[in-house]
Structures are given as structure tokens and as C-alpha cells.
Amino acid sequence: MTETLKLNVDRRDGLAVIYTEGYINNQGGEEIARAAYDLIGSGYRSLLLNLSGTKIVNSIGISILIEIIEKMLELEGRLAFCNLTPTIEKTFHIMGLAQYAGIYPDESAAVQAFN
Amino acid sequence: MRENPVLREVTLTLPMAPDMEVAASKTATALAEFMRMSPEKVDEVRLAVVEACINAFEHSHSRDRRVRITFAVIGAPEPEKLEITVQDAGVGFNRRHVEEPNIVEKIRSTNKRGWGLKIIEGLMDEVEIDSGRNGTTVVMRKRR
Secondary structure (H helix, E strand, O other), X not given: OOOOOEEEEEEOOOOEEEEEEOOEOHHHHHHHHHHHHHHHHOOOOEEEEEEEEOOOEOHHHHHHHHHHHHXXXXXXXXXXEEOOOHHXXXXXXXXXXXXXXXXXXXXXXXXXHXX | XXXXXXXXXXXXXXXXXXXXXXXXXXXXXXXXXXXXXXHHHHHHHHHHHHHHHHHHHXXXXXXXXXXXXXXXEEOOOOOOEEEEEEEEOOOOOOHHHOOOOXXXXXXXXXXXXXXXXXXXXXXXXXXXXXXXXXXXXXXXXXXX
């Protein structure tokens, strides 16, 4: 029954993009956190989460994303999201995440905002 | 109180085990699609069911470690709304003792959890919660 989350990371000059594919639950959230903290450890302070391959994120997964946002705030870095389904975007707005993380319709809009 | 007949009803009894909420979400998706809800509404129903199941799994402390979910397609002659009832036989809770989560506080708090009810209420049209010593029943409705 477990739907394992797949991640791909694209390390660019000054910006890293994490691509997700699958269900973001507690395990999925932890996978993303591991990747994010690894990137932070490598010096990245701008992270973009591209959720184009994710159709559902549960509240446990989102609470782990909030931990990453907190870490980025501490480091005066930036975390943003792009390619969210309408329901994931609505959920992020219900929770107020947009106050702390940018939400963009697609990757090019997000990259432009980082620049 | 249901005003219209039930066109289709499905009941699931799920063990409180990791990722069992996904099984419930698949049934919710099938019925919402049967009703020809928009893809956005289907997704909203699906996530609300996931959150209701997770709440039962994590907070009910039910001895039988099971959650019973009834999906009812209501309307006549066409489907009008989907009613989903999530029941556990746990210890119950007092809604007045559940603090509403706030992102400004959560972002600095060690406890970043506690969003389930807020998400459910934000995604569904109607939500009713009945909770006591014999368990908790959450009834959620979404219009087509």
C-alpha cells in the first residue's frame, strides 16, 4: 500500500530544485527534508520544490515542510513551491504557508522570482 | 438528517495501519468521479478523507484499532452530494480543548502538527463532529 516518494535534485548555480513524484506523507516529508538539509549543508540558501509529480500531500508531510521553511528562515534563505495541484495550493493557503514560502504556477515563474 | 435518497453506499472497515488512509482515499475518488465532480473537487474530497483517517489513526486510541468509513452518494434523481462518515471507537475529544493551529505560532513551535481538522473544514462544504467516550464520528459533505 505504501506509495514511495521519488525525488530528483537539480543543483544549479545558487538554486537547487527538488522534484517530487508521489504521495508526500510522513516518510515522503522526511525524504524531502533529508534532501533539503543536504543541500543546505552544501551551501544552498535558495530551494525550489517542484511538486508537478505529486497529487496529494497530507498534513504530516506538510508539517515536515514547515520544519524546512523554519530552517530556511533561520538561515535567511528562501524556499518556494511550484506546479502545485489546485487542492495542494488551496491547502497551503488554508494553512497560511504562503506567508513564508513563495507559491508559483510553474518553474520558470519561480526561477524568475528567485533572480 | 438526509433529505434525499442514497443512490450508492459503500462501507469500509480499515485497520489503523500505515497508509491505510490511501485505501479510503481511493474509494472516495471512485465515488466522487462516479458523481462527476470536477477534478478539483475530487482531489479535495480525497485529501479530506485522508486527513479524517489520519486523525482517527493517531488520536482515537481505540482498542479495536479500526476505523469505519461510510461513503453515501445522495440525491434524486441525480447525485447531489457525497457524504462521508468516519467513525472510530476511541476515547473521544472535546473540540473546545483543541487549539486552532496558526502558522505564525507553528513556524517557531516544536509541534508543527495539528492541521487535520482545519484542512478538512477548509476543503469540505459541511463538517459535523460528534465525539464522546464511545468514540468519534466525523460527517463530511461535498456538493457536486
